[in-house]
Amino acid sequence: SQGFLPGYNFPRLPLMAWIPARGGATANGKDDEGSMVSRPRFLALSEFGPRSLIYHQGRMYRVVRAKLNVGNADHVSGNSQLATITSLVCSQCGYGHLGEPGGGQPLVNRCENCDALLTEHDWVRELYRIETVETVAVERISINDEDRQRQGFELQTTYRFLPGPDGVIQQRKAEVRHDDEVLAELTYAPAARLWRINRGWRRRKDKEQLGFYINPITGQWSRKDEPGGSDDAAEPAEELLNKVPNQSIVPFVEDHRNVLILAPVKPLEAPAMATLQAALKRGIELVFQIEESELVAEPLPTQDDRKALLFYEAAEGGAGVLTRLAT
Numbered sequence: 001s002q003g004f005l006p007g008y009n010f011p012r013l014p015l016m017a018w019i020p021a022r023g024g025a026t027a028n029g030k031d032d033e034g035s036m037v038s039r040p041r042f043l044a045l046s047e048f049g050p051r052s053l054i055y056h057q058g059r060m061y062r063v064v065r066a067k068l069n070v071g072n073a074d075h076v077s078g079n080s081q082l083a084t085i086t087s088l089v090c091s092q093c094g095y096g097h098l099g100e101p102g103g104g105q106p107l108v109n110r111c112e113n114c115d116a117l118l119t120e121h122d123w124v125r126e127l128y129r130i131e132t133v134e135t136v137a138v139e140r141i142s143i144n145d146e147d148r149q150r151q152g153f154e155l156q157t158t159y160r161f162l163p164g165p166d167g168v169i170q171q172r173k174a175e176v177r178h179d180d181e182v183l184a185e186l187t188y189a190p191a192a193r194l195w196r197i198n199r200g201w202r203r204r205k206d207k208e209q210l211g212f213y214i215n216p217i218t219g220q221w222s223r224k225d226e227p228g229g230s231d232d233a234a235e236p237a238e239e240l241l242n243k244v245p246n247q248s249i250v251p252f253v254e255d256h257r258n259v260l261i262l263a264p265v266k267p268l269e270a271p272a273m274a275t276l277q278a279a280l281k282r283g284i285e286l287v288f289q290i291e292e293s294e295l296v297a298e299p300l301p302t303q304d305d306r307k308a309l310l311f312y313e314a315a316e317g318g319a320g321v322l323t324r325l326a327t
Contacts, residue, residue, distance in 0.1 A: 094302070
């Protein structure tokens with residue numbers, strides 16, 4: 001499990017997907033009882049997303065169910081609902097303001113980071129943390145499936161600076177200068193909370209409609225909102241559970257990282273920001289001699305509206321690169 005011992009780094013638990021048994025025997029003669037496939041959290045949110053396909057040992061499996069952290073609410077009742085979180089994500093800088101699990105809303109009308117006015121469009125409601133998913137084997141997939149896999153999900157990363165031991169938010173600012181001209185501002189935070197949110201299919205018709213439908217008792221993902229839904233037979237479910245209305249949730253995962261944010265002083269076009277992102281990521285990897293997978297660069301606040309760049313270290317425990325950059 002997740003623990004702490006002095007001098008030891010315990011990695012955060014990855015996300016798991018349960019792959020069912022193939023019905024045969026394994027190499028050492030024992031019955032195959034299925035296996036777990038794990039992925040880092042931020043990657044797994046899309047790879048193990050609702051009704052997506054996983055290729056494992058030459059076969060295809062579809063993610064059909066999420067394991068729910070229902071706790072003691074094991075009884076089936078007509079109004080069973082999962083405890084979700086409501087949040088506001090600033091559309092100017094991508095800063096996240098999260099409420100409490102179970103309905104407490106964030107009581108802010110201005111962004112705590114950039115002081116921009118938060119609008120109705122900044123709400124992301126019904127957030128639910130995903131940890132383990134279950135799959136079923138599929139024999140064949142349609143062209144729709146392949147196309148949807150290619151289109152993928154609309155993911156958004158949001159962050160929040162964490163206070164230090166003294167209760168003060170830890171962040172340091174610096175400027176990128178060329179001669180006397182300030183080109184960009186850097187913000188470094190040694191501790192930040194990152195959420196990656198799965199807002200829904202990229203090719204959904206209504207972009208304002210976020211998330212996916214799930215059965216709040218069984219955790220079964222609904223096919224109702226699936227673009228070009230497949231025609232495979234519906235997975236059998238108990239009669240009583242079928243009567244529970246589906247609930248819409250927005251899956252998310254969270255982690256703690258040190259982050260560096262680069263914001264150009266003058267707004268740049270989207271192609272220029274994308275080029276800058278790739279160039280800086282490549283440059284940092286070469287100068288500090290780190291692997292490509294150890295550093296992640298993402299646009300803020302969204303992929304379509306690039307105002308700043310977020311860099312964070314994906315390596316477990318961090319590589320110390322961003323600290324050196326900031327100092």
